[in-house]
Amino acid sequence: MIKVLIVGTGAIGGFYGSLLAKQGVEVSVVCRSEYQHVKDHGYQINSHALGSWIFKPARVLNNVADYQDQADYVIVCTKLVAGLDRVAMIRPAISTNTAVVFIQNGVEIESELVTAFPNHEIISGLAFICCNRTAIGVINHIDYGRLTLGKVGSDCTDKTRQLSEIFNNSGIQCQAVDNIVTVRWQKCVWNAPFNPLSVLSGGLSTEQILATQEPLVRNIMSEVCAIATAVGHPLPENIIDLNITSTYTMPPYKTSMLLDYEAGRPMEIEAILGNTVRAARRVGVDSPYLESLYATLNLRELTLNSSVKEQN
Amino acid sequence: MIKVLIVGTGAIGGFYGSLLAKQGVEVSVVCRSEYQHVKDHGYQINSHALGSWIFKPARVLNNVADYQDQADYVIVCTKLVAGLDRVAMIRPAISTNTAVVFIQNGVEIESELVTAFPNHEIISGLAFICCNRTAIGVINHIDYGRLTLGKVGSDCTDKTRQLSEIFNNSGIQCQAVDNIVTVRWQKCVWNAPFNPLSVLSGGLSTEQILATQEPLVRNIMSEVCAIATAVGHPLPENIIDLNITSTYTMPPYKTSMLLDYEAGRPMEIEAILGNTVRAARRVGVDSPYLESLYATLNLRELTLNSSVKEQN
Numbered sequence: 001m002i003k004v005l006i007v008g009t010g011a012i013g014g015f016y017g018s019l020l021a022k023q024g025v026e027v028s029v030v031c032r033s034e035y036q037h038v039k040d041h042g043y044q045i046n047s048h049a050l051g052s053w054i055f056k057p058a059r060v061l062n063n064v065a066d067y068q069d070q071a072d073y074v075i076v077c078t079k080l081v082a083g084l085d086r087v088a089m090i091r092p093a094i095s096t097n098t099a100v101v102f103i104q105n106g107v108e109i110e111s112e113l114v115t116a117f118p119n120h121e122i123i124s125g126l127a128f129i130c131c132n133r134t135a136i137g138v139i140n141h142i143d144y145g146r147l148t149l150g151k152v153g154s155d156c157t158d159k160t161r162q163l164s165e166i167f168n169n170s171g172i173q174c175q176a177v178d179n180i181v182t183v184r185w186q187k188c189v190w191n192a193p194f195n196p197l198s199v200l201s202g203g204l205s206t207e208q209i210l211a212t213q214e215p216l217v218r219n220i221m222s223e224v225c226a227i228a229t230a231v232g233h234p235l236p237e238n239i240i241d242l243n244i245t246s247t248y249t250m251p252p253y254k255t256s257m258l259l260d261y262e263a264g265r266p267m268e269i270e271a272i273l274g275n276t277v278r279a280a281r282r283v284g285v286d287s288p289y290l291e292s293l294y295a296t297l298n299l300r301e302l303t304l305n306s307s308v309k310e311q312n
Numbered sequence: 313m314i315k316v317l318i319v320g321t322g323a324i325g326g327f328y329g330s331l332l333a334k335q336g337v338e339v340s341v342v343c344r345s346e347y348q349h350v351k352d353h354g355y356q357i358n359s360h361a362l363g364s365w366i367f368k369p370a371r372v373l374n375n376v377a378d379y380q381d382q383a384d385y386v387i388v389c390t391k392l393v394a395g396l397d398r399v400a401m402i403r404p405a406i407s408t409n410t411a412v413v414f415i416q417n418g419v420e421i422e423s424e425l426v427t428a429f430p431n432h433e434i435i436s437g438l439a440f441i442c443c444n445r446t447a448i449g450v451i452n453h454i455d456y457g458r459l460t461l462g463k464v465g466s467d468c469t470d471k472t473r474q475l476s477e478i479f480n481n482s483g484i485q486c487q488a489v490d491n492i493v494t495v496r497w498q499k500c501v502w503n504a505p506f507n508p509l510s511v512l513s514g515g516l517s518t519e520q521i522l523a524t525q526e527p528l529v530r531n532i533m534s535e536v537c538a539i540a541t542a543v544g545h546p547l548p549e550n551i552i553d554l555n556i557t558s559t560y561t562m563p564p565y566k567t568s569m570l571l572d573y574e575a576g577r578p579m580e581i582e583a584i585l586g587n588t589v590r591a592a593r594r595v596g597v598d599s600p601y602l603e604s605l606y607a608t609l610n611l612r613e614l615t616l617n618s619s620v621k622e623q624n
Contacts, residue, residue: 200512201611209611216607219600288531288600295528296608299513299521 001026002166005071005093006057007064008078009038011131012103014139016077016147018045018055019170028059028067035062037137047141050171065092073123073163075101080109081266087116094120099159103127103147105191105256106271107184108279110152122152123160124180126187132259145172150180185228186235190243191272193220195257196293199267200300205252214244216289223287224276230283264304269297313338314478317383317405318369319376320390321350323443324415326451328389328459330357330367331482340371340379347374349449359453362483377404385435385475387413392421393578399428406432411471415439415459417503417568418583419496420591422464434464435472436492438499444571457484462492497540498547502555503584505532507569508605511579512612517564526556528601535599539588542595576616581609 002025006017009031021027031038042056061067074093076086086102094100100117102109103125113122130143147167151160155178167174177183193216197209210217221240228235236242247253260267273294280287314337318329321343333339343350354368373379386405388398398414406412412429414421415437425434442455459479463472467490479486489495505528509521522529533552540547548554559565572579585606592599 197608197611200608202615204611204615208614212614213607213611216604219603289604291531292528292601292604293608295525296509296512296605299509299516299525302520302524303514303516 002073002162003069003071004028004073004075005030005064005067005069007074007076007090007093009034010077010079011133011139012127012129013075013077014043014055014133015045015047015129015131015141016075016103016127016167017057018043018053018139019172020166021055021057022053023166023170025166026058027055028061028069028071029057030061030064030067032062034136035060041137044138045141046139047145048143049141049145063092064090067093069093070095071098072159073099073101075103075125077103079260079266080104080106080268080271082270083266087112091116099123099163101125101149101163104271105187105268106275107181107188108275109184109271110181114152121157121159123149123163124152124184125149126180126183128187147172147174148177148180148183149174150177150183152180179233182228182233182235185224185231185233186239188228188272188276189221189224189235189239190247191255192224192276192290192293193217194247195255195268195272196297198255198258199261200293200296203254203258203262205254206247206250207252210244210247218244220289220293223280223285223290227276227280227283227285227287230285231279261304267297267301269294269301273297314385314474315381315383316340316385316387317342317376317379317381319386319388319402319405321346322389322391323445323451324439324441325387325389326355326367326445327357327359327441327443327453328387328415328439328479329369330355330365330451331484332478333367333369334365335478335482337478338370339367340373340381340383341369342373342376342379344374346448347372353449356450357453358450359457360455361453361457375404376402379405382407383410384471385411385413387415387437389415391572391578392416392418392580392583394582395578399424403428411435411475413437413461413475416583417499417580418587419493419500420587421496421583422493426464433469433471435461435475436464436496437461438492438495440499459484459486460489460492460495461486462489462495464492491545494540494545494547497536497543497545498551500540500584500588501533501536501547501551502559503567504536504588504602504605505529506559507567507580507584508609510567510570511573512605512608515566515570515574517566518559518562519564522556522559530556532601532605535592535597535602536588539592539595539597539599542597543591573616579609579613581606581613585609 006013006029009029039060046052099121101123126148128146131141156176164174164176277294318325318341321341351372358364411433413435438460440458443453468488476486476488
C-alpha cells in the first residue's frame with residue numbers, strides 16, 4: 001500500500017489528500033489548528049465537480065516527528081511565506097525511499113529541498129484550483145483543480161508518474177511533465193501582475209485590473225517572459241495574449257494573495273515576486289515594473305502589522 | 313489699495329490670504345462650506361511661527377460671480393483634482409488688469425490658464441507649507457511656509473515682484489523667480505515618489521518609505537530628472553542626493569496625497585503623477601517606474617468609491 005503524509009493540511013492539502021485516500025492510498029495528515037476536530041470527524045469535502053464526502057485520514061498528527069513510518073511521498077502544501085523552513089519541517093518524516101513533493105506557488109523554490117535531500121526524488125507540483133476552508137474541518141472545492149507534477153532536475157520518473165496517475169484516476173486532471181520549471185515560469189506570467197496588483201489596488205478583481213490597466217499587466221508579463229528566457233526556460237510566443245484572453249473570460253477572480261491579505265494572513269510575496277526579481281537581477285534582465293511592484297508591495301506589507309503615528 | 317480675491321479658501325488659501333490682509337491688502341475670499349461662519353467670525357489663524365490672530369476678509373462670497381470688483385490678483389488655492397475647471401471657476405472675477413495667480417501642486421498645469429487668459433499676467437506659485445484646517449474657520453500653520461512665485465512664460469514682472477514683496481513683509485519667505493517651471497519640476501522630484509508611495513503603502517511616512525525602499529525612491533526621482541531635462545528644464549546634478557538627505561532629516565511626514573486619501577478627499581494624481589507621465593511619453597523618455605506607480609495608483613483610486621463582490 002502506498003503511504004502518503006500531507007504536511008500543511010489547509011484547503012489544498014486536505015482536498016488533494018482526500019483524492020488520494022479515495023484511491024486507496026494510506027493518507028496521514030499533519031495539522032495543528034484543527035487537530036482534535038479532524039482526528040474525531042475527519043474532513044468534510046464539498047466539491048463542485050466530484051460531490052461531497054468525508055475524508056478520514058489514516059493518522060492525524062500534531063507533529064511531523066510523530067509520523068514514525070516509511071512514507072512513499074511526503075507532500076508539502078503549506079503556503080510559502082516568510083519564516084517557513086520547509087526542510088526542518090519535513091525532515092523527521094523523510095526515510096530512504098520517500099519522495100518529497102511540494103504543491104506550492106512561486107518560481108525558484110526548489111533549491112533548498114534539492115540541497116537538503118540530495119538522495120531523494122524531489123517532485124515539484126503546481127495546483128490550478130479554487131478551494132477554501134469555510135469552517136473547521138470543512139473544505140470547499142469551488143472551481144478548477146488541475147495539477148501539474150514534475151521531477152526537479154530531470155525527466156519524469158516512474159514515481160512521479162505513479163502519483164500523477166493516482167490523481168488522474170481520482171477525477172481531477174493531473175499531468176506529469178518533463179519541464180516543470182518552465183511550467184512554473186508560465187504560471188508566474190499570470191501571478192506576477194495579478195497577485196500584487198489585486199492587493200495594491202485595495203482589492204480589485206482580475207477583471208477590474210485588466211479592464212483599466214491592461215498595458216501595465218502586459219508590461220509586467222513581458223518582463224517575466226524575458227527573465228524566463230534568460231534563465232533558460234523560454235515561454236511560448238503567444239503566452240501573454242493567451243493569459244490576457246483567458247483572464248477576460250474567467251469570472252472576476254480574487255487572487256490568492258488578495259484572499260490572504262484580506263484574511264490578515266502572510267502573503268507569498270517572496271515566492272511569487274521576490275524570487276522573480278532576484279532571478280532578473282542575477283541574470284541581468286532589467287525589470288523596472290517588477291522591481292516597482294515588489295518594492296511597493298514590501299511597503300504595503302509594512303503597514304499590515306503596524307500603524308503610523310500622525311505627524312504633520 | 314491692492315485688491316485680492318482668494319478662490320478656494322481652504323487652509324492654504326486662508327493662511328496666505330490672512331498674511332496679505334495683515335499687510336493692508338483688501339482680501340476677499342470665496343468659500344462655500346464655511347461661508348456663514350467665516351462671514352460672521354472670520355478665520356482663526358494659529359501659526360507656529362507668526363502667532364495667532366483673526367483674519368476678517370474684506371468680503372466673504374458664496375460665488376466668484378458675486379465679486380463684481382476689479383481685483384489686482386485672483387489667487388487660486390484649490391487642490392488640482394479631477395473635474396476642477398479653473399478657467400470657468402475664476403472667469404467672472406477676471407477684469408482688465410487682474411493677474412491670475414495659482415498656488416497649486418503639480419507640473420505642466422499652466423497651459424489652460426495661459427490659453428484662457430492670453431492678455432493677463434499668469435503667476436505660478438508653489439507653497440512649501442504644512443497647514444491644515446482643524447475646525448470650521450480654524451487654520452493651523454504647523455511648519456514651513458515658504459512660497460515661490462514666477463510669471464509663466466517670461467521673466468519676473470513688477471506685478472509678480474510686488475506680490476512677492478508683500479508676502480515677504482508678512483513674515484514668510486517668498487521668492488520671485490524667473491524659472492518657475494524648473495522649480496515645479498524640482499518639487500516634482502520629491503512629490504512623484506513620496507505622494508504615491510505613501511498612499512500605496514497604506515499610510516507610511518516619508519521616513520519609513522525611505523528607510524526601506526531608498527533605491528525605488530531614487531529610481532523614480534531619476535526618471536523625473538530625465539523628463540525635466542528632456543522638456544528643457546534640467547535640474548541640478550545633486551538634486552536627488554539633496555532630496556534624499558533632506559527627507560531623512562525631516563520629521564516623519566505624511567504627504568498631502570496621503571492626508572487627502574485618509575480624509576476621503578480626491579487626490580492630486582493627475583497634477584503630480586499623470587502630467588509627469590504624459591510629459592515623458594510626449595518627449596519619448598522611458599519611465600517604467602513612474603508608469604507603474606501611476607497605473608497602480610489609478611487602480612487604488614478605483615476601490616476608494618466602490619467595493620468588489622467576492623467571487624472565487
